[in-house]
Amino acid sequence: DVKVTQSSRYLVKRTGEKVFLECVQDMDHENMFWYRQDPGLGLRLIYFSYDVKMKEKGDIPEGYSVSREKKERFSLILESASTNQTSMYLCASSPTSGSPYEQYFGPGTRLTVT
Amino acid sequence: AQTVTQSQPEMSVQEAETVTLSCTYDTSESDYYLFWYKQPPSRQMILVIRQEAYKQQNATENRFSVNFQKAAKSFSLKISDSQLGDAAMYFCAYRSARDSNSGYALNFGKGTSLLVTP
Numbered sequence: 001d002v003k004v005t006q007s008s009r010y011l012v013k014r015t016g017e018k019v020f021l022e023c024v025q026d027m028d029h030e031n032m033f034w035y036r037q038d039p040g041l042g043l044r045l046i047y048f049s050y051d052v053k054m055k056e057k058g059d060i061p062e063g064y065s066v067s068r069e070k071k072e073r074f075s076l077i078l079e080s081a082s083t084n085q086t087s088m089y090l091c092a093s094s095p096t097s098g099s100p101y102e103q104y105f106g107p108g109t110r111l112t113v114t
Numbered sequence: 115a116q117t118v119t120q121s122q123p124e125m126s127v128q129e130a131e132t133v134t135l136s137c138t139y140d141t142s143e144s145d146y147y148l149f150w151y152k153q154p155p156s157r158q159m160i161l162v163i164r165q166e167a168y169k170q171q172n173a174t175e176n177r178f179s180v181n182f183q184k185a186a187k188s189f190s191l192k193i194s195d196s197q198l199g200d201a202a203m204y205f206c207a208y209r210s211a212r213d214s215n216s217g218y219a220l221n222f223g224k225g226t227s228l229l230v231t232p
Contacts, residue, residue, distance in 0.1 A: 040224060045219050106158070
């Protein structure tokens with residue numbers, strides 16, 4: 001079974017703190033993604049990576065950065081957390097080759113910024 | 115960017131009955147994939163069913179089936195013999211088959227919350 005793990009299920013941080021969200025997958029997938037999930041808005045793509053050290057902005061990258069130093073690990077960084085970044089953050093991974101390319105999700109991190 | 119629309123924010127079904135969740139999408143591509151994901155309360159998002167656009171036959175996975183209408187750009191999910199465990203948020207998602215620059219990212223609808231009543 002594909003396993004995608006996230007470092008924390010729940011996280012509470014203060015405004016202005018630097019926040020790291022970690023994601024690890026064990027299936028040697030090339031692609032990794034960070035989404036933000038908010039009620040009524042569905043999932044919105046923040047950043048994705050299709051290879052080690054490669055990253056691309058998604059739909060809502062402002063206020064976020066990412067790091068992918070190893071194939072299995074993809075980190076989301078909030079440089080200076082703000083209250084409007086309170087949300088559920090979902091990590092996902094998918095292969096590039098071999099259909100049907102569905103994404104496998106982690107359990108999510110519910111981040112509260114106070 | 116492709117847009118995915120789920121017009122039903124909430125749906126309700128009685129146990130053992132059938133329910134259909136609707137999804138429409140907007141694309142100019144001819145080759146793509148469509149997915150339905152399920153997210154139970156406080157639990158992990160899991161894949162329910164997938165459909166390749168080049169396949170005319172509708173996908174089926176046990177009690178879950180889709181009605182894929184390519185010309186109408188419609189991709190509805192039918193759940194038969196509904197069970198209490200089917201209660202969840204359901205997301206429809208689109209993925210291009212050729213846009214490798216996007217890392218094959220998914221475009222999600224806003225979700226439909228399904229309530230199953232005894």
